[in-house]
Amino acid sequence: MNGIERRRSFLKYAGVLGLPVLSGCCLFGPREIVPYCPNSGAVSDLKAELTIDVHAHVFNGTDLPVKRFLELVMSRQVGVPGSVAAIIGALLQTAAWSNAPKAREELAELEKIKLKLATCGDRSGQPAISTLVQAMADRAFRNAVQELTNALNASPALKSARRKVQDQALALDMKIQAEAAVADEIELVSKMPTYGDYRKYLGSAAAGEGLVAIARISARGAIAFVIQNFQYRYVSVHDYLGLYNVPGKRVIDLLMPMMVDYDWWLAGGSPTASSLAGQVETMEQMAIVTGGRVHAFVPFDPLREVAFGLHLAPSSSLELVKDALDRGCIGVKLYPPMGFAALGNKRLQERSPAFWRQEWFDERLLLPDLGQRLDTALRSLYRHCVDNDIPIMAHTAQSNGPSGDFEGLAAAEYWACALKEFPGLRINFGHFGDTGFGGSEASAYVRAKEFAGLMQVNGVGRNAYADSGYFIEAVDHKESFKTAIAQLIKETDGKGSASLANRFMYGTDWEMTITQGHIESYLANFEEVFESKLVARKFFGENAADFAGLRNGQPTRLRLQKFYDRHQIPTPDWMRKIDQPKAA
Template sequence: MVDYDFWLAKGSQTRMPLAVQVEVMRQITIVTGGRVHAFVPFDPLRQVAFELGKTSSDSFSLVTDAIQTKGCVGVKLYPPMGFAAFGNKDLKTKDGSPFWKRSWLPSWTASPDLGQKLDDAMAMMLRWCEQHEVPVMAHTNVSNGVIDEFEALAGSKYWAQALSAFPRLRVSFGHFGDTSLVEDGLERARGFTALMAQDRTAAGANAFADAGYFVEVLKKQPELLKNLRQLYEDPLPPGRAPLAARFMYGTDWEMTLTEGGINEYLADFVSLFDGLEARPVIHQQQVVDLSGRFFGGNAADWAGLRKGEATRNRLEAFYSAHGVSMPDWSAKLD
């Protein structure tokens, strides 16, 4: 789920309001026996609008209730709509005009203190996620924004600020900063790997990335393998975690359906990782079962799905409250 109402429609809601979407996902989680869980969207601009009396819907309350009582696993963020993970108060346009004074946004967003208000809203949400070990999934590809200035807000430098403020935050950098490693190169991805800390007490100790919408695996597998090999074999500066322990499989499957050949997406990734796993450097990093980590283990670590972890405890309470038997994935992890 995503929340674009204030960024694209000045606050006008979709025909199915977010609260109804969350309820639909709650029912889907029940009828699928815990095999499908949602991420609920947080929009700091909606939160600011609520605090200014511009809307009756509170983004923070929607998120916390969805995670605590509706079976949602974590939070979804979409920064290229127009906000940074952190550091909004410092954003400026080249001509010095208010950063959010845009024709498609509500007039009140032109206020000079909006950046600080967005940071306050993000701080409230990220602090709660850190305290309750709630996973955050963020769109980090430079795409789908209205303008280039907004798309750039998905970048790693803003997440560096967020992790400095909330060092234990469980965050997944969606799309690994880019969905076209072959076409665009590795610079953005490397910006995110630099934030993945090995030390459990350091900022970025729970920072991960996913391969959602890596459609190059369908048409450019040899080139993608070469580029992923470079990322896996990059020298590890002191304190940085090996990518093998942080990179996760993903599909963004509704989008990949438009590419054709999607039936081979999983099989192509299996083949690609068979090649990666044989590389000597992986063994030197003392990483066991690279494929197992990529295809599920790392995601379980990021989301906190193992027995006794916070997310697992919330899901078990949800299952118990709704008469849902523990799903097979839990037995596999255990």
């Protein structure tokens, strides 16, 4: 992993662990969470240009194997202080599993919301929905605060840090400052009566100067991420919309949250507190209650498929995908850094027979032909996706896996193999190879260029795209990012419809970006990146419509239309905007 990517990977989780992170003055604007009727002016604006976020998350702590994720992934990040990792890690290992709303609990609440949505045409409709969802948000917030408080009370390290930080000899100790800031943040948050009060607080500037301010900003990001992982997914959706929607200027017409499946890579197949089937059902209902504004990508795990073939897993990953696509999911999510290449795993094992022999890896799956079995599972997915024109989003940054070797499997060379065998596969290279694009290290640009090289007009990469998920450089170093993206667009300009201007898409990677602490300007900064209004229009929506196959008559569009008809969902804004004649 190169320096920029490791730094970005570190920053992504540093806030969760209470580490000092250089961030902006505040996390969010002081907007309260307000759930809206689908036709509310706060979320619906047919005059605004099409805006699609192709890369986000709205999961909570019951959707992940939290304990193993902390131990095997987060613990690898650069500079993580063991004591702080243990404190926050212990909290997420126990509390998030047991107290965050599980899928079945959220489904019960979504049924209540659906009943309230029936009153949207009445004057009482919007207030009724707001009251119901505010109660949900407050309930989850109180659970989070209680668990944070319990963690603080049970932590000698945090308590002693608050005392030690007063000692001038320890005042510049980064670890102690971070621990003290986490303790102070928990105590401060515990005094806030409602989630709305907490959201307002997030809009305020952190007190202190120098290292103290840095530590407090970091702690605020840490706790914000933890609290978000206790929330209902529906509340998280509206937190996101409240953060980025600017009524009268730009609103998010379509949000594509990515689901994940790490069970077999990290937890020996032990299921998450919210089952994958339950998560799919929850996201189905999310699409319904938001009027088609939120459509997820369902995860496919080739190792689960291998385990199913060996009668070790109770369900097939491919069958989960097929079911989810019929229930409102737009496409499929792949996460190669967990331990598999897009294709070529057989050759990988031939070169390195012990590649998957890791202490955390399930011994039952350490087979002499594991690589071939992974390739077979992936080929089954790709064939289904090509035959049915289904889009895939893949994590292509070499980060956030349980080992450096596994992270390297996200590289472009493996996707070149997949596209050669399955030409025309609809693929979004999530993170564009490196989230440090536009930063100080040339390797990030090189990786992006490698993926851009896979984009073709009529060749095997005719449906290859990339997104801007977690491109914090656009916030931290806007001018250098602007220069870098302009250069790559210029370099690919001669490729016609395969130029980057026609293949680069807007993505945030929210809620992972929460720990950054200054993400409220993410969308606004990207609006200033492109000199050409046409390129900007393509980036924010048109390219995503092409990637996902959302245009009239395309298979994904037809599949979603059947979903809307089945659930009596009126034509969503994104569909209306795509069908509008475009000005030259």
